[in-house]
Amino acid sequence: MKPSRKLIAITAVTLSAVITIAATFAWFVAQDSKKNHFETGQGIDGTVNIVETFDPPTDWVPGQEILKNVSAVNNGQSDAFVRISFEEVLKKLPNNGQMQTSTSAPAAGSIPVHVNNAAFSSANGWSAVPAGDLSASLPSNVHVLRKSVSAPGGKTVDSFVIYYEPAPGDTQKMTADFAWTGTAPNKKLDVTNIQYYYYNAKVTTEADWAGKNVYVTQGTQVTPPQTVAPNLPTNLVADNLIHIKYGQVSATINTGDWWYNPADGYFYFIGKLAPGQTAPLLLDTITLDPTCGNEYALMELDLHVLLEGIQNTEAALAGAWSVTTGPLYNALKPFCAV
Numbered sequence: 001m002k003p004s005r006k007l008i009a010i011t012a013v014t015l016s017a018v019i020t021i022a023a024t025f026a027w028f029v030a031q032d033s034k035k036n037h038f039e040t041g042q043g044i045d046g047t048v049n050i051v052e053t054f055d056p057p058t059d060w061v062p063g064q065e066i067l068k069n070v071s072a073v074n075n076g077q078s079d080a081f082v083r084i085s086f087e088e089v090l091k092k093l094p095n096n097g098q099m100q101t102s103t104s105a106p107a108a109g110s111i112p113v114h115v116n117n118a119a120f121s122s123a124n125g126w127s128a129v130p131a132g133d134l135s136a137s138l139p140s141n142v143h144v145l146r147k148s149v150s151a152p153g154g155k156t157v158d159s160f161v162i163y164y165e166p167a168p169g170d171t172q173k174m175t176a177d178f179a180w181t182g183t184a185p186n187k188k189l190d191v192t193n194i195q196y197y198y199y200n201a202k203v204t205t206e207a208d209w210a211g212k213n214v215y216v217t218q219g220t221q222v223t224p225p226q227t228v229a230p231n232l233p234t235n236l237v238a239d240n241l242i243h244i245k246y247g248q249v250s251a252t253i254n255t256g257d258w259w260y261n262p263a264d265g266y267f268y269f270i271g272k273l274a275p276g277q278t279a280p281l282l283l284d285t286i287t288l289d290p291t292c293g294n295e296y297a298l299m300e301l302d303l304h305v306l307l308e309g310i311q312n313t314e315a316a317l318a319g320a321w322s323v324t325t326g327p328l329y330n331a332l333k334p335f336c337a338v
Contacts, residue, residue: 047076048309050084051278060299063290069247070283072307074273080309081317081332082273083266084258084282085210087304090238091202097294099197105139105164106198111298112164113173113197120145120161129160135181135188141166142174144191160189164196173197199298207237209265215304232260241289242301247281253331258282261328268328272312272335312337 053069060066072082099113106112120126129144131137138144145161158180164172177193208216232249236242249267250257257280258267269279286303288296310316314336317323323332 047074047078048080048082048273048307049073049075050305050307052305060288062288062292062296065245065285065287068283068286068303069281070305071247071279071281072269072273072309073278074275074309077275079272079274079312079335079337081269081312081321081335082279082307082309083268083321084308085212085266085306086207086236087209087212087215087306088207088236088238089215089300089302089304090205090207090236090242091300092205092239093295093298094200094203095295097199097297100200101195101197103194104196105141105166106196109201111199111201112170113199115163115171115173117145117161117163117171120147125149126161129189133187133189135190138191139194142194144176144178144189162191162194202298202300205238209237210306211265212306214306215302231262236286236301236303238301241292241296243287243289244283245285245287247284249282253327255331256280259328259331266308268332270331273309 049072051069051071051073053067055067057064057066070084072084074080074082093111100106100110124147126145126147129146134144142162142164147159147161149157149159151157158178160176160178162174162176164174166172174197175193175195176191179190179192181188181190206216232246232251234244236244246258248257250259250270253259253270255271257270259270260267267282273279283305308320310320312332312335314333317329317332317336323329
């Protein structure tokens with residue numbers, strides 16, 4: 001290796017701008033990423049960066065294709081080899097997303113079913129039922145509203161709404177049975193069979209394509225299947241119903257394309273990335289399958305993109321990426337600096 005040769009740094013998208021660095025021979029290795037709201041991150045000297053187009057969805061629906069363009073650019077002054085991998089953190093509802101009920105307030109960690117009680121305003125004829133009109137006290141932070149409507153024959157029809165409000169404005173779904181007992185002036189409202197509604201806490205599943213464990217730290221971890229080339233994973237590993245549409249990824253090793261190596265979970269750009277050059281798209285879109293059920297109603301998906309770049313030398317290939325033989329080595333060797 002020539003002493004004057006510039007060093008190329010690994011980089012990836014970051015939310016917290018925290019960089020982990022480990023020295024390997026004469027090159028630096030840095031890794032970082034962020035979730036959902038991706039922005040371009042910088043390495044130690046800003047040489048290799050992720051380039052992307054992404055508008056994070058807040059109301060992703062089954063069948064909707066989300067634009068998620070991912071590529072790499074060399075902002076340094078020396079040629080580089082680059083590769084990209086993914087880490088996934090998926091959170092979704094258990095029990096097929098079914099609502100649960102309880103006769104007492106939901107336990108900590110559960111997910112309340114929120115309701116909008118704006119329609120039950122005094123302007124619409126609703127009013128709180130006074131404590132003196134109840135046959136028994138209500139549980140803490142539980143409210144009952146009443147609306148009386150005149151009916152034919154001089155009768156009055158009462159409607160009732162019940163909800164739970166552990167904090168101001170945090171209105172949560174409840175149901176109950178209502179019945180008047182006694183006669184005026186001692187008529188009281190019985191509120192029975194009270195039910196709180198909630199979802200069980202989300203279950204976390206994580207997938208680490210390359211086994212780096214940069215962001216995969218909790219939940220049930222799964223490893224990408226070691227697909228046999230030229231096969232490509234068509235879905236995210238943490239869930240079979242989240243589909244991947246690739247950009248310029250070839251099933252075979254072609255110069256100028258990305259190629260997935262199932263042995264280590266990385267996508268390699270076949271060729272060197274010259275200063276100022278942007279690689280073709282690796283990732284194009286992500287789609288939620290139209291058959292998704294209720295368990296996806298409150299789903300959260302964090303897709304972390306990890307980009308690595310090293311100087312284009314055989315020593316760097318061997319020391320940083322352990323690429324010393326085989327088809328990948330043969331494809332990158334012609335682009336190594338002499």
